[in-house]
Amino acid sequence: MADFWRRYRRNRAAVFGLVVIILIIIMALTASLFYPNDPFRLMGKPLSGPLTNGFLLGSDSLGRDVASGIVHGAKTSLLIGFVATIVSVFIGIFFGAFAGYFGGRVDDSLMRVTEIFQTIPSFIFAILLVAIMKPSIGSIVIAIAVVSWPGVARLVRGEFLALKNREFVQACHTLGMSDFRIMLREILPNCLSPIIVVGSLMVATAILIESGLAFLGLGDPNIMSWGFLIGAGRTMLRSAWWVCTFPGVAILITVLAINLIGEGLNDALNPRLKERQ
């Protein structure tokens, strides 16, 4: 662990990203402390500029506080980003592990399915899924997970293919361990580092997809999110640039920080994995 931290620390941009993300998480957790009111509530004069009428970052066309929306929206973005990534990493591990470990016909059929999901234009697929299931946190998480698992599946399959003929796995076979146990307890822990790196970058992508969906009006209607703020403000672009601008900056900073962390994890965990998509 100390070794890991020493290698991570060497990448200064990654340390910076980590600090930023911790600050954003604190902001999300203490949202109700600084802005106790519902972010959808009208707080004052509509279309007030930044630093006027008691608004730090201005208000939108209905008099909602943009700063409050950003602080409360942080919860939504981070939550959906993390949960969707965890779900899709699980799907990816499942497909990749079975394909890589058993090979042959299992591999062929599972990889065919993966290929189909990789061919489908993912953002349109996500739009379609959310539209059909009706927008809610659950449907957004499912949609993001469904479109982002193939990358993990390919990665895990590759790792399993490389590891399954190693001596320690053969030793397990001789000991009479079951396939399932070998996969879960012996091989999987050995390929966790690339999964963690890819997963951290997927959180960033998930946040971007979520904001895009919310921008198109496919966000959960009861929950404040950054994409929703921008989508609601776009018609007022001419008279109130701040409504769209600040939530976008929030997305940019968050995603950038997560990407920097991902690169730092990559340096610290596996110097082998250079490519990042």
Add this chain to the structure above:
Amino acid sequence: MTRSSKIFRYVGKRLLQGVPIIIAIVVINFFLLNLAEGDAVDVLAGEAGSATPEYMEQLRKRFGLDQPLPVQLMVYLKNVLSLDLGYSFRHEMPVNALIFDRFAATGLLMTSTIILAVGFGILLGLLAAMRLNTWKDNIITVFALITYATPLFWVGLMMIVVFSLNLGWFPTSGMTNVAAFYEGWDYVVDVSRHLVLPTITLSLFYLALYTRMMRASMLEQYGQDYVVTARAKGLTERRITYVHVLRNALLPVVTMAGVQVGALIGGSVIVESVFAWPGLGMLAFESLFARDLNLLLGIFLLSSMLVVAVNLIVDIIYCFLDPRIEVN
């Protein structure tokens, strides 16, 4: 066997490989259609305002919706293969007519985006690789990092704020100036002016991606043995870079450009709805609001097929670019 006939056979084989993928996509489409609440008859009845249960039953029979699911699937497959994608009740037009109507605008946007992203990506990547670790290289790296993290729709809106509202250089939305009925050359100029901001917005991400790929690819090629040979032969660095390294470094970028087409279509939904560019993406956005599922599914199906087709084309181009690739 000659090389050309080998390539011919290869194309045939790749075409056959595309068929199961397309069928699978059609099947997914069918199940999504069935997953949605209500069927076409509910929509029709809702549009009409009132319908008796008996009448709805009759309609279901006429559309074949009373058949078991596998039979319906077969009918659906047959319809899609004969390019019948159903009927949009909002637009009162067949879906395929609507889609073909809007296809040209999206085609134009995507073509200009690919040219801009690939062209400048290669240029910037080349520059970064040749000026490794200088300020130019660093600026390009930082630019790529920021672009990776910026949501597309936000870039579009900020472009509008800066270049349309404040500077007034480019129009805010649409594809043509509706008030002026331009013809001939004026029309071309008008469309190009409208095209600038959407193209830049959509291409920024890919520009960053190709720049980084090109840089990495160039650096990898510089380390190869043939570069040492070329130096030993006494070739100038210029010649080595432009004639030997560049050509080999281009290959992975071309592959990537093909792979990214699916994502590009997704991006065009966002960019077109920001700039009200009247293409397929805008149509998808409108159908979302109108709850016009038939239309949305049609767009989804078509864009998936487009990705399959483009991947095939890239594979074929690749064969010509790199004679080392085994075609059989």
